[in-house]
Amino acid sequence: MTILIKNGVVFDPAQGIDGEKMDIAIDGDKFVEDVSSPDEVIDAGGRMVVPGGVELHTHIAGGKVNAGRIMRPEDGRKGRIPRGKLTRACSGFSVLNTFATAYTYARMGYTTTFEAAMPPLLARHTHEEFEDTPITDKGALVLLDNNWMTIEYAKSGDLDKLAAYVSWMSEASKAYGIKIVNPGGTEAWGWGKNCSINDPVPGFDVTPKEIIKALAQVNEDLGLPHSIHIHCNDLGHPGNFETTIETYEAVKDIKPSSDRQVMHATHTQFHSYGGSNWGDFESKADEIAKYINKNDHITIDLGVVMFCDTTTMTADGPMEYSLHTLSRRKWSNHDVELETGSGIIPVAYSPKIGVNAIQWAIGLELALLITDPWKMALTTDHPNGCPFTFYPEIIALLMSKAKRESMLETVSEAVGKRALIATIDRELTWSDIITMTRAGPAKILGMSDTKGSLKVGADADLAIYDIMPESFDPTKDYKTIEDKLMRTVYTIKGGEIVVRDGEITATPHGRTFWVNPAGKKAEAARDGMLEDLERMFRDYYTVSMANYPVQDEYIPHGVEIRTEVN
Amino acid sequence: MAAETVSNVVCPLCGCLCDDIEVIVEDGKISNVKKACPLGKNKIMGHDRIKAPMIRENGEFKEVSYDDVIEKSAQILAQAKRPLLYGWASLICEAQRKGVELAEEIGALIDTTASVCHGSTVVGVQGRGAPGCTLGEIKNRADLVIYWGCNPQEAHPRHRARYAHSVKGMYRPNGKNDRKVFVIDVRETKTAKVADEFVKIDPGYDYMAFSALRTILAGHADVVPDTVGGVAKEKLVEMVDAMKSCEFGVIFGGMGLTHTRCRYKNLENVISLVDELNAHTKFTLIPMRGHYNVNGSGHSLAWLTGYPFAIDFSRGYAWYNPGETTSNDLLMRREVDAMMAIAGDPGAHFPGESLRHMAKIPLIQIDPYANPTTELADIVIPTAVSGVEVDGTAYRMDGVPIRTRKVVETEYLTDEEVLERILTRVRELKGGN
Amino acid sequence: MKEVILITGRTLKQGSNLENKMSDAYFDAAARCEMNENLLTRIGASVGDAVKVSTRFGEVVVNAEKDDGLPDGHIFIPMGPWANAIVDPDTGGVGTPTFKGVPANIEKTDGAVLSVKDLIARYREG
Structure with missing residues (x-):
């Protein structure tokens, strides 16, 4: 199938294209220079043509997402859509069923979605859900930081064995990259405790900072496409911005193995807090932005909060419990033996509550104060800050000071006193937005060859929005942004038209990317590592090692990415 | 005839899903099953x-x-x-x-x-949440195990040995000797007989017992009657002490809670208890799923x-x-x-x-x-x-x-x-x- | 006739014959009613005697068995078609019938214990 998209106004930051009228050609599943006699010609008629959206941090599949669905039928009832000719029945507002997740992302122009937290022992679950989440290409980041093997090797400093373990685990869980969530803290939660970055992990004579450094080094030794992806210690604590910056500093001297960051710090809004308690809680987005602007080894995503009744879910068990004690609505928790944990609670962010309003402000402030859009991805840490369906409204807020001013009138006055948002005049451009939602996240993930761009040879993932950039003023007409970014005119995924006029037209299986780290770096200490691992299974796990690795049956649409460092 | 042993077979009988079973296959037919409990062995052998x-x-x-x-x-x-x-x-x-x-x-x-089984548990979870963990957390950490309204000796026969009682774990190297096991039931079951403590409760009084435990935990033992559902107040106080002072506790809930009076409210109440215990120590709840x-x-x-x-x-x-x-x-x-x-x-x-x-x-x-x-x-x-x-x-x-x-x-x-x-x-x- | 509380639930033998319910072994495992020595005596039955258990919802004949783990005034019938002939079908608004804690009467009987087939056949009739 060949497609020619004519008369689009193209934004493709990876190629430095900033609103140029040009044609885009697709042959099969790739963008090409040109096609003669295309099977389909789409006249974009001056509308905005951009690469398919790349979501680098979302919670859409696996044990804790499903625990959220099971715990919250009241949320399921908010998104009911009957089945259609091509589509399955949908449910959910913050914890959507897999079909609703897929269709909604596709309608919004997203074609790549990365699940940000997969417990290795429950990896099969994540992959099963991926199979029932059509359309988008996917990948999962595997939680490796509170893992007893990792902690032991971080303690002994045996990075060769750690490299062998990360390599084995990436293959065993069919993961794309390394996720770190409150290192040491979730292990401490096994005893109802928590850790900050320099506290020794209970039972192990090692600090979170040492775990972070060890995993960062091994990530680069193995030449993984993505950097370590970290949810820092002390999430949600007043005054945590110092821990956040200390985390960034910890990996400053590690050299990246490719042209990208050494650390991706996620949902940074939740880690940019000043003050010492909820009473003097304040924004430190400026301090975080200052650091990011000065240093090139860190990228972030935002984790924007919007006002709604959402569901929070994270492997950060102690944080969820502590948050739960504020509301006491209901609380799920699932600690995973030897590996990680999770907590899930409903949260209603209210504009009238000072803390919530300041959280809202911080997410936006980060985006407006960090000067280089390549260093930050737009996320809401779906569904933690709010569901991803708020992206259009968030984009409107970032592009329009008028929109911000109208919203500021409705929020707690604490924002005026302990946040910066009202003092910021910057309005992001389309190029900024497309960078933060396409080119940037693709580069951060190490996928810029295939994702986040319309360049020749890249995957033919594309979105056309019903916006005429040449005659449209986003700073004034922000309501149109909110409306038009919810539903594309076209979404094309891998050369196939999956959405037309906001309706799903095809539901192909997406692919699942996973990384198989090979080469001497991965294999040198493999035998010794396997001895240690076999002991872990024999003595401590409750499943057999033989039944542990995710079988090939679970990734029928898998794409293996082999890295080899010798 | 050469017999082949298939190892690490996963038992398709109960919610324990034991994955260490050995099945002997001769001439394409199963001739023996090792390591499984009677329930699993009979299922795998077939009828x-x-x-x-x-x-x-x-x-x-x-x-x-x-x-x-x-x-x-x-x-x-x-x-x-x-x-x-x-x-x-x-x-x-x-x-x-x-x-x-x-x-x-x-x-x-x-x-x-x-x-007809744990549906009420699910409804309880929808009210109050699900503070749980995987069974390996119990194996490695739990020093207090409470089987409430369940009888694993008959329904989940390897549960104690593989996950919760006699099994040795990282922080429980002496297995059984490092743990205390309570059974709360309306009758003295086979599980009650192997527990450290059996607490007999009257049928349908679980909700009240959970309320009493929560009341005592909150420091209001004075308003708790002398007996609740046939359980002496002293015993309830003792239970709360054991719960508060353990390092890692777990309640395994069975159909004794879902098949009886109050159903999902029993679950809401015990989940609330577990939630509140986490202010003192680490505590979790795992439903004993059947199939x-x-x-x-x-x-x-x-x-x-x-x-x-x-x-x-x-x-x-x-x-x-x-x-x-x-x-x-x-x-x-x-x-x-x-x-x-x-x-x-x-x-x-x-x-x-x-x-x-x-x-x-x-x-x-x-x-x-x-x-x-x-x-x-x-x-x-x-x-x-x-x-x-x-x-x-x-x-x-x-x-x-x-x-x-x-x-x-x-x-x-x-x-x-x-x-x-x-x-x-x-x-x-x-x-x- | 004695007023008692009926409990139903799993047993090792019932579970061992979960996929073998048309067998004699399952009949032995599930068509039974356990009670303590004291209750046996009070209804004048010995182990193996047929007893009739009736509730507001039906009656069933099963074989008496002894289990001194049961408190006075309580009987236990393993989950299965015999128990379910007499449990309280009320689902309490959440879908689960009342399988445990059902008021019942028990007495010795000359009646016969029905096989699975005969027991289920009763539902086809009415």
């Missing part, structure tokens, strides 16, 4: 099978072909106004997922055995539909309302006009009042074995035994997904194949209307 697909004619079964039963089943389901697809516990997720697709296609009700993949049915239904059981697709979207859309309520209201029972045995496990209606409507059974449901069925479709003759995914009682192993070949169709063929035929029939 007399339903020999062929059957259709009831004039009260008697007649053996027919798979084509015949699939055609007839598809016709019944395509024509039904209020079909119920029930069971889904003793089979793999791959088949459950196909079942949801079928339910959506025909606008059916789909419900699982959780409906090996009933937990998987809740999971796969939830990611596909948003809800874990009792789902009604008659509106085109998923409608969930336990008490209304649960199988026994539907049957006793005489609302269902056709039923499929798959990998569950309502004939044995539903009250008589429900069976009376099942006897009146077209009933399709999909199962490897004859059972009381067969006695009521109009169409019987024998299938391969998931977990022995078919490999696929099952979720342990703690949510850990494990791929069951195929040990021997079979000529029976799998559940998934049967469902796929019915679905295909239903689509043809409905397309033709």
Whole structure:
């Protein structure tokens, strides 16, 4: 199938294209220079043509997402859509069923979605859900930081064995990259405790900072496409911005193995807090932005909060419990033996509550104060800050000071006193937005060859929005942004038209990317590592090692990415 | 004859999903099973099978072909106004997922055995949450284990040895000697006999006991009566002390909580207790799920539909309302006009009042074995035994997904194949209307 | 006739014959009613005697068995078609019938314990 998209106004930051009228050609599943006699010609008629959206941090599949669905039928009832000719029945507002997740992302122009937290022992679950989440290409980041093997090797400093373990685990869980969530803290939660970055992990004579450094080094030794992806210690604590910056500093001297960051710090809004308690809680987005602007080894995503009744879910068990004690609505928790944990609670962010309003402000402030859009991805840490369906409204807020001013009138006055948002005049451009939602996240993930761009040879993932950039003023007409970014005119995924006029037209299986780290770096200490691992299974796990690795049956649409460092 | 030993077989009987079973296969047949408990061993060894697909004619079964039963089943389901697809516990997720697709296609009700088992637990979770963990956390950390209203010695025979009591773990190197086990039950069960403490409670008083424990925990022992549900106040105080002072505690909840007075409120109350205990120490709750993949049915239904059981697709979207859309309520209201029972045995496990209606409507059974449901069925479709003759995914009682192993070949169709063929035929029939 | 509280639930033998319900072994495992020595004596029954258990919802004949783990005034019938002939079908608004804690009467009887087939056949009739 060949497609020619004519008369689009193209934004493709990876190629430095900033609103140029040009044609885009697709042959099969790739963008090409040109096609003669295309099977389909789409006249974009001056509308905005951009690469398919790349979501680098979302919670859409696996044990804790499903625990959220099971715990919250009241949320399921908010998104009911009957089945259609091509589509399955949908449910959910913050914890959507897999079909609703897929269709909604596709309608919004997203074609790549990365699940940000997969417990290795429950990896099969994540992959099963991926199979029932059509359309988008996917990948999962595997939680490796509170893992007893990792902690032991971080303690002994045996990075060769750690490299062998990360390599084995990436293959065993069919993961794309390394996720770190409150290192040491979730292990401490096994005893109802928590850790900050320099506290020794209970039972192990090692600090979170040492775990972070060890995993960062091994990530680069193995030449993984993505950097370590970290949810820092002390999430949600007043005054945590110092821990956040200390985390960034910890990996400053590690050299990246490719042209990208050494650390991706996620949902940074939740880690940019000043003050010492909820009473003097304040924004430190400026301090975080200052650091990011000065240093090139860190990228972030935002984790924007919007006002709604959402569901929070994270492997950060102690944080969820502590948050739960504020509301006491209901609380799920699932600690995973030897590996990680999770907590899930409903949260209603209210504009009238000072803390919530300041959280809202911080997410936006980060985006407006960090000067280089390549260093930050737009996320809401779906569904933690709010569901991803708020992206259009968030984009409107970032592009329009008028929109911000109208919203500021409705929020707690604490924002005026302990946040910066009202003092910021910057309005992001389309190029900024497309960078933060396409080119940037693709580069951060190490996928810029295939994702986040319309360049020749890249995957033919594309979105056309019903916006005429040449005659449209986003700073004034922000309501149109909110409306038009919810539903594309076209979404094309891998050369196939999956959405037309906001309706799903095809539901192909997406692919699942996973990384198989090979080469001497991965294999040198493999035998010794396997001895240690076999002991872990024999003595401590409750499943057999033989039944542990995710079988090939679970990734029928898998794409293996082999890295080899010798 | 050379015997082959298949190791690390996953037992497809109870929610323990033991994955260390050894199965001896001789000449394509299972000759012995090692390491399994009696329940698992009997399941894996197998029993007399339903020999062929059957259709009831004039009260008697007649053996027919798979084509015949699939055609007839598809016709019944395509024509039904209020079909119920029930069971889904003793089979793999791959088949459950196909079942949801079928339910959506025909606008059916789909419900699982959780409906008569831990459905009330799920409803309790929806009220108060699910503070839990995987079983390895118990093995490695727990020093206080409470079995409340459950009897693992008979229902989950290896539970204590593999996960919770005699097993040795990282921080419990002496196994049994490092843990204290309480059993709370209305009778002195086999589990009560091997516990450190047996606390006898009167039937239906669990809710009050949880309230008393929470009251004592909150520091108000003075307002607790001298006995609660037959349990002396001193014993309740002692229990709270044990709970507060342990390093890692767990309550395993059984059908003693879900099958009795207060049902989901029992669960809401015990979950609240566990929640409040976490202000003092680490505490968790794990429901003792019965069938090996009933937990998987809740999971796969939830990611596909948003809800874990009792789902009604008659509106085109998923409608969930336990008490209304649960199988026994539907049957006793005489609302269902056709039923499929798959990998569950309502004939044995539903009250008589429900069976009376099942006897009146077209009933399709999909199962490897004859059972009381067969006695009521109009169409019987024998299938391969998931977990022995078919490999696929099952979720342990703690949510850990494990791929069951195929040990021997079979000529029976799998559940998934049967469902796929019915679905295909239903689509043809409905397309033709 | 004695007023008692009926509990139903799993047993090792019932579970061992979960996929073998048309067998004698399952009949032995599930068509039984356990009670303590004291209750046996009070209804004048010995182990193996047929007893009739009736509730507001029906009656069933099963074989008497002894289990001194049961408190006075309590009987236990393993989950299965015999127990379910007499449990309280009320689902309490959440779907689960009342399988445990059902008020019942128990007495010795000359009646016969029905096989699975005969027991289920009763539902086909009415």
